[in-house]
Amino acid sequence: MEEGATSRSLLQKQKLDDNEELIRISCGEEDEGLLLQSDQSSSTITVVVVLSTLIAACGSYAFGNAVGYSSPAESGIEDDLGLGSEEYAVFGSVLTIGAILGAISSGKFADFFGRRGAMGAAEMFCILGWLAMAFSKDAWLLDLGRFLVGCGIGVLSYVVPVYIAEITPKNVRGGFTSLSQFMISSGQGLTFLIGSLVSWRTLALIGIIPCLVHLLGLFFIPESPRWLAKCGRVKEVEAVLQFLRGKNADISQEASDIIEYTENLQLISEDGIRHLFQKKYAYLIMIGVGLMVFQQLGGLNGFGFYASTIFESAGCSIKLGTIAAAVVQISMTAVGVFLIDKCGRLPLLLISAAGSCIGCLLTGFAFFLQDLQCGKDLVAMMVLIGVLIFPINIKGSAGSLVTLVSWIGSWLTSYTFNFLFEWSSAGPFFIYAGVCGMGVLFIAKMVPETKKLALEEIQASITVQ
Structure with missing residues (x-):
């Protein structure tokens, strides 16, 4: 993602033009008459944009598949390979160790090989990892496979939303990029x-399917125009934009903005990761890192990796609990996809963080009642309701650093959850509730609205604050 690395005077040129005009866009050959507001250039939703987004989002589905695997596979792996709780904690968390390495390299990887190349390489890691897990006979090969999958999804967690954001019109960018989160869920x-119906080995083989679909689909989608501009391939930028926006769309202004902005970036020398910690970028880094810290330390992956353990300890049917959690998680994320461009990001972030806080409090209180030997049926009901609220996600990546922080937080949560849960079944959820509560305050105070702003405008408005 081409962000930061330019002077205030250059960035201020990307501000919104006060003189907006209504333009007519096409959504196919037969759909006419849809009006959207634009600054100076066309904002066209085409079949190419939709299909490219769907194919890219298959990488997000593979991401969610990997994160969700450890919970339904837990009992089968422990029985077949004889793993104890500590060994399984290593298996659950080694995914995030691989993802940390993937996240560290994701930005440079995507800049060097392109967005499509990075996604393709990531899926190769995932496929090798799933095969190793499916045919493992002992813990080391199982952990190696999980690690390889982690490396792949660490790259995907950054590249997929970046690619989608870079090819979609700004008027609908929020909904399109939210599709990535919907596919994760x-x-x-x-x-x-599926894990409640098949063995853990079969589930690992099924995990290869979305990786293959994504890998093959990459041959049929265009490269990101912003990456092409960064490589100096100006003619290809215009050709790709025309392909994405439609043959009758006027892409001259959009192409000019992208090329000019990217050329300005090239004038500034890159000083590596230290360059991010200049004073003018402090606000940007604080927002990105802060969101990741509050999301991950709020216990999201504690639930995702160990849902079966939570439901079983509460006396709730594992199958009922996981099915209910899956239905609510998918449906609520779908609602977010449709609402994000209408309501904006900020209100949905606040609702997500507040909902997670309430869910953690309710779950923690339920286990507290269980420790007091209160009614088991009531405890099971409260835990089920609590975790149905809890999975609502607030993820938003802003570069390799932010993705790295996200995965470090994910590792801390996934590795420590089993030990915290053995110490106190209620304690972890009260800790997570406190983190989520602080997250609500952070979002309300620090996070700006980015609704209907171009990527360059967002970067400009945040950087110059």
Whole structure:
């Protein structure tokens, strides 16, 4: 993602033009008359944009599939390979160790090989990892496979939303990029469902399917025009934009903005990761890192990796709990996809964080009642209701650093959850509730609205604050 690395005077040129005009866009050959507001250039939704987004989002489904795997596979793996709780905690968390390495390299990887190349390489790692897990006979090969899958999804967690954001019109960018989160939730939820019906080895083989679909689909979608501009391939930028926006769309202004902005970036020398910690970028980094810290330390992956353990300890049917969690997670994420461009990101972030806080409090209180030997049926009901609220996600990546912080937080949560849960079944959820509560305050105070702003405008408005 081409962000930061330019002077204030250059960035301020990307501000919104006060003189907006209504333009007519086409959504296919037969759909006419749809009006959207635009600054200076066309904002066209075409079949190419939709299909490219769907194919890219298959990577997000593979991401969710990997995250959701450990919960339904837990009992089968422990029985077949004789793993104890500590060994399974290593298996659950080694995914995030691989993802940390993937996240560290994701930005440079995507800049060097392109968005499509990075996604393709990531899926190769995932396929090798799933095969190793499916045919493992002992813990080391199982952990190696999980690690390889982690490396792949670490790259995908950054590249997929970046690619989608870079090819979609700004008027609908929020909804399109939210499709990535919807596919993550769908992958995780459907893995819960399928995992209750098949063995853990079969579930690992099924995990290869979305990787193959994504890998093959990459041959049929265009490269990101912003990456092409960064490589100096100006003619290809215009050709790809025309392909994405439709043959009758006027892409001259959009192409000019992208090329000019990227050329300005090239004038500034890159000083590596230290360059991010200049004063003018402090607000940007604080927002990106802060969102990741509050999301991951709020216990999201504690639930995702160990849902079966939570439901079983509460006396709730594992199958009922995972099915209910999957249905609610997928449906609520779908609602977010449709609402994000209408309501904006900020209100949905606040609702997500507040909902997670309430869910954690309710779940923690339920286990507290269980420790007091209160009614088991009531405890099971409260835990089920609590975790149905809890999975609502607030993820938003802003570069390799932010993705790295996200995966470090994910590792801390996934590795420590089993030990915290053994120490106190209620304690972890009260801790997570406190983190989510602080997250609500952070979002309300620090996070700006980005509704209907171009990527360059967002970067400009945040950087110059």
